[in-house]
Amino acid sequence: MNYLKSVPFRMCLMVVVLIRSRFLTVPVRCVGVGGQEVSGSVMKSLLLLLSVLSLRTHGARSSYGSSPDRVPVLDLHLDLSSLLHRLDPRFLSVTIDASLAAEERSMLLLRTQKIRTLAKALSPAFLRFGGTRQDFMVFDPKGGQQLTAAPSAEEACGAVQLPALLEGDLKQNWTQQLLLLQKEEHQGRYRRTQFTELTVDQLQSFSSCCGLDLVFGLNALLRTAQNRWNSSNAASLLRYCESRRYRMSWELGNEPNSFEKKAGIRVDGGQLGRDFTRLRKMMSESSLYRDAGLFGPDVGQPRDHRADILGGFLQSGGGAIDACTWHHYYVDGRAASLEDFLDPTVLDSLAVKTGEVLETVKRASPGTPVWLGETSSAFGGGAAGLSDSFVAGFMWLDKLGLAARMGLDVVMRQVLVGAGSYHLLDDDLNPLPDYWLSVLHKRLVGPEVLNVDAVSGAGGGRRVRSYLHCANRRSYRDGAVVLMSMNLSPRPVRMQVPVPVSNSTVETFVLQSDRPGMDGLRSRSVKLNGVLLEMVDDETLPLLAGVPLPPSDHLQLPAFSLAFFVFTDAGAAACR
Numbered sequence: 001m002n003y004l005k006s007v008p009f010r011m012c013l014m015v016v017v018l019i020r021s022r023f024l025t026v027p028v029r030c031v032g033v034g035g036q037e038v039s040g041s042v043m044k045s046l047l048l049l050l051s052v053l054s055l056r057t058h059g060a061r062s063s064y065g066s067s068p069d070r071v072p073v074l075d076l077h078l079d080l081s082s083l084l085h086r087l088d089p090r091f092l093s094v095t096i097d098a099s100l101a102a103e104e105r106s107m108l109l110l111r112t113q114k115i116r117t118l119a120k121a122l123s124p125a126f127l128r129f130g131g132t133r134q135d136f137m138v139f140d141p142k143g144g145q146q147l148t149a150a151p152s153a154e155e156a157c158g159a160v161q162l163p164a165l166l167e168g169d170l171k172q173n174w175t176q177q178l179l180l181l182q183k184e185e186h187q188g189r190y191r192r193t194q195f196t197e198l199t200v201d202q203l204q205s206f207s208s209c210c211g212l213d214l215v216f217g218l219n220a221l222l223r224t225a226q227n228r229w230n231s232s233n234a235a236s237l238l239r240y241c242e243s244r245r246y247r248m249s250w251e252l253g254n255e256p257n258s259f260e261k262k263a264g265i266r267v268d269g270g271q272l273g274r275d276f277t278r279l280r281k282m283m284s285e286s287s288l289y290r291d292a293g294l295f296g297p298d299v300g301q302p303r304d305h306r307a308d309i310l311g312g313f314l315q316s317g318g319g320a321i322d323a324c325t326w327h328h329y330y331v332d333g334r335a336a337s338l339e340d341f342l343d344p345t346v347l348d349s350l351a352v353k354t355g356e357v358l359e360t361v362k363r364a365s366p367g368t369p370v371w372l373g374e375t376s377s378a379f380g381g382g383a384a385g386l387s388d389s390f391v392a393g394f395m396w397l398d399k400l401g402l403a404a405r406m407g408l409d410v411v412m413r414q415v416l417v418g419a420g421s422y423h424l425l426d427d428d429l430n431p432l433p434d435y436w437l438s439v440l441h442k443r444l445v446g447p448e449v450l451n452v453d454a455v456s457g458a459g460g461g462r463r464v465r466s467y468l469h470c471a472n473r474r475s476y477r478d479g480a481v482v483l484m485s486m487n488l489s490p491r492p493v494r495m496q497v498p499v500p501v502s503n504s505t506v507e508t509f510v511l512q513s514d515r516p517g518m519d520g521l522r523s524r525s526v527k528l529n530g531v532l533l534e535m536v537d538d539e540t541l542p543l544l545a546g547v548p549l550p551p552s553d554h555l556q557l558p559a560f561s562l563a564f565f566v567f568t569d570a571g572a573a574a575c576r
Contacts, residue, residue: 269312
């Protein structure tokens, strides 16, 4: 490799800055006292230091080589005195799509070490098992003759790992199964499938060993001649779960507004509410499930008769549920574009739909908590090449921030693993960018929501979006706050913060694609503070450390970036 002429170490900063500013494109070899070459690890640390120092300035030139007064400035107003909402500690939760059980052997993937390591990092959270195919699944107990015996408690939690050969075979079969599921999805035809104790055992083992609270979705399309819910199959499942002392919560049906389209059966809101009341009565007769959670109706976002279904359901069945659940997606995955994922108007649509749901619940069943029971970027399985790439993080972080600010207690991300392109883990169970974003949110962000307003000074506009929480008290002392911000623009932005946060040390966590520019938005890899995020091994996540920066009244948000700024010494009264 041809190097630029060896450079004395005291000149390295100047040369590296030129490289970072893209004036030079050749590698540099720095030498110290006596001509000894500076190690690669030292140079890597130097580059990282330069990257993060540019995020917080007192008016110095930015790392993009432009004058500060040419960079848009946002003036942030932070209210540290009072809370807007206090959310469930399991606010960020995840789902496993019921399609995973379409071929029941695939459920054994939940015993792999990698997926358990990744799932544990998202605890505490709910784990919802459901989706379209839950309403085409029937419990078929084998009386102990299932495909494999239920693992012991010690084995279930990882003392015995899934053999590598079996794991590889399961992954290959699952990849083939996905093609069949996608074909059925496009044709709108769903075959009825059966599941045994194996599915339930694997879900319970996985959730309990990973610190997740299981929510199991029951089939609501088992109907009587009078179009009432036929509860006999669910009763059989509840009896089995109770015999094994499996603690879990329940749902009934997925998106009842689409029953007619998917199965030729129409169920109105009033009847659905009575079905839930029947399920609640069954649960009340169980010593184990009388106090368990029941959530629903998992209706699609309000539109036309969907609003009528939700209102009718709450009137007849609102007293049976512990939380009202609805689903939200921004765009159609078959037609979505890259621009949709960066469009503030598209992101703002969540607030409109949330407002409609909250108003309906307030009228029909005041005081009932409202959850996003299933949500992601694009419906129809996601947008291939977008929902599983870095750009999806803008929709995901904005949804987490906006949902919290509007008081939605829980947001269940579709999916941790399962069919579609909106998964957090790929087909080989490797984490995608939204997974890393979720883990950072889980570690840094507390359930207490604060208010932040932004005033644009020079064109920052709606492409910079910010949300404020108390910092997670498991990670930070009382009074610390965390600012979540995103820059949808190809230009860096400076944010001015007021006292007292400007007097606080800040820990900075900035996520960017591993590739620059618009092309990088489609990447399936992400960097944290300039370092590529990858698992160390199947049992170990990388060190997700922030970079401490000194007090200042300005933060710089790079182009196309997602960031968490933790003000460790803010002393927020609302966070004590």
